[in-house]
Amino acid sequence: MALTGLGLVGFLVGHMAGHLQIFAGKEAYNAYAAFLQSLGGALWLARAGLLGLLVAHVMSAIKLNARNQEARPQAYAVKTNKATTPYALSMIYSGYTILAFVVFHIAHFTLGALPTTEMTESGGVRDVYTAYVLDFQNPLLFALYAAAMVGISMHLAHAVSSTFRTLGVMRGKYREPLSKVGPLVGIATGVGFIIPPLACLLRIVSV
Amino acid sequence: MKIKLNVWRQAGPNATGGLKSYDIEVTEHMSFLEMFDVLNEQLLRNPDKHPEGPVAFDHDCREGICGMCSMVIDGVPHGPNKATTTCQLHMRSYKDGDEITVEPFRAKAFPVLRDLVVDRSSFDRIQHAGGYISVRTGAAPDANALPIGKADADEAFDYAACIGCGACVAACPNASAMLFVGAKVSHLAKVPQGQVERVGRVTRMVDVMDAEGFGGCTNHGECEAACPKEISLDAIAMLNTELARAAVASAK
Ligand code: HEM
Numbered sequence A: 001m002a003l004t005g006l007g008l009v010g011f012l013v014g015h016m017a018g019h020l021q022i023f024a025g026k027e028a029y030n031a032y033a034a035f036l037q038s039l040g041g042a043l044w045l046a047r048a049g050l051l052g053l054l055v056a057h058v059m060s061a062i063k064l065n066a067r068n069q070e071a072r073p074q075a076y077a078v079k080t081n082k083a084t085t086p087y088a089l090s091m092i093y094s095g096y097t098i099l100a101f102v103v104f105h106i107a108h109f110t111l112g113a114l115p116t117t118e119m120t121e122s123g124g125v126r127d128v129y130t131a132y133v134l135d136f137q138n139p140l141l142f143a144l145y146a147a148a149m150v151g152i153s154m155h156l157a158h159a160v161s162s163t164f165r166t167l168g169v170m171r172g173k174y175r176e177p178l179s180k181v182g183p184l185v186g187i188a189t190g191v192g193f194i195i196p197p198l199a200c201l202l203r204i205v206s207v
Numbered sequence B: 001m002k003i004k005l006n007v008w009r010q011a012g013p014n015a016t017g018g019l020k021s022y023d024i025e026v027t028e029h030m031s032f033l034e035m036f037d038v039l040n041e042q043l044l045r046n047p048d049k050h051p052e053g054p055v056a057f058d059h060d061c062r063e064g065i066c067g068m069c070s071m072v073i074d075g076v077p078h079g080p081n082k083a084t085t086t087c088q089l090h091m092r093s094y095k096d097g098d099e100i101t102v103e104p105f106r107a108k109a110f111p112v113l114r115d116l117v118v119d120r121s122s123f124d125r126i127q128h129a130g131g132y133i134s135v136r137t138g139a140a141p142d143a144n145a146l147p148i149g150k151a152d153a154d155e156a157f158d159y160a161a162c163i164g165c166g167a168c169v170a171a172c173p174n175a176s177a178m179l180f181v182g183a184k185v186s187h188l189a190k191v192p193q194g195q196v197e198r199v200g201r202v203t204r205m206v207d208v209m210d211a212e213g214f215g216g217c218t219n220h221g222e223c224e225a226a227c228p229k230e231i232s233l234d235a236i237a238m239l240n241t242e243l244a245r246a247a248v249a250s251a252k
């Protein structure tokens, strides 16, 4: 759980940094997209690695969730929680939200299988920038992405600090500071991902 | 003061149970368990009205050291007060007219035997798997023959405070036993007497923990909040470190 989760967090941070380049303008963003495409074999290797991480993470999540439900066959009539958080209690649901989003997101941008803006060429490379900006002027599409980012924020708010304890580093004097890192990373990731689409929606970034 | 009690009644391990309500008159000086003594006297005096008989509940020392008094009181093991066992909870924590729901600890690894009594021998089997040390028998060694650093001694002592009550499992949304096992493993990992069996201990105890049907820890922190001995979540971080250390050591 922790190791696959950590690998996925690593990807997310890189992916978010990539998207923030939308503010650097059309040329820079398209060059970044073209650079990723030019990786060829390496790109496929990265995709396979990510898929492997995701599959392993989801499979251990389903197993863990089933084990934990079996561990308490009869629920309490009254259960009062004193310490946990809503996002810790909803990890499996925020997880499934992310999974649904990943499928949608790949269909949208990677496969171009949705009836969204047609990808054209500009300056000899695929004009991802224009398609991206026009798509996110659609409030419905923006709302879908925003909802998914709430899911990711909630997942990470619990997951990151949880990983620190799983790895054994969050104890003694490190406990307090590290327990704050999860919620911070959660908020930063959600906000960081939604800023570029928001900028398109509000026409701060335009074609 | 008048209290309305909703108590889980279950005739045996395989019987279907349910909550049953009783009205009872108590004084604020009574402990929570004394309230049950009074209730049981009422039930015994009136067998026609109460064919279900007295409420079976676990208790022994009634001074917060044995860990027997397993009850989930209004959704919290050992009741609402911090660092307090059920036997040390007093009715002055409640007020006239309160309604209180009392259920047994609920976990697959703690099956209900009757009413509020659960079978916690799964904890014993975890302890048998590794919660011991090997020492030479003979005369007791001199008190200072084996020096232990102050910081380690303090930490070991805090973990050793665990009374094996099982409240951590009862409180955990996943019915995980990581706090209990963490306390036992960390206690012995911190003192020189525990070093001989250190590597095998943690893997054996965790294997038995898994086999007994406890859930997996997802770091909710409910165990620490419910623990009457205030065992810190650091025990779980420490347990994970010990597991990783054992994996490295046995790979060598
Ligand atoms: C970008 C994608 C994802 C990232 C970055 C991520 C990250 C993480 C991390 C770091 C953990 C904590 C591991 C630990 O404490 O040991 C975790 C736990 C978990 N994840 Fe994910 N995850 C992702 C997607 C998913 C998906 C698609 C599911 C779908 C089922 C899922 C379900 C879970 C569950 C059930 C847990 C454990 C529950 C808990 O600790 O409370 N995750 N995740």
Ligand code: SF4
Residues within 6 Å of the ligand: B067, B161, B162, B163, B164, B165, B166, B167, B168, B169, B179, B180, B183, B223, B226, B227, B228, B229, B230, B231
């Ligand atoms: S860790 Fe605390 S709650 Fe768990 S068994 Fe020990 S004393 Fe009881």
Ligand code: FES
Residues within 6 Å of the ligand: B058, B059, B060, B061, B062, B063, B064, B065, B066, B067, B068, B069, B085, B086, B087, B088
């Ligand atoms: S009866 Fe011994 S701890 Fe409560």
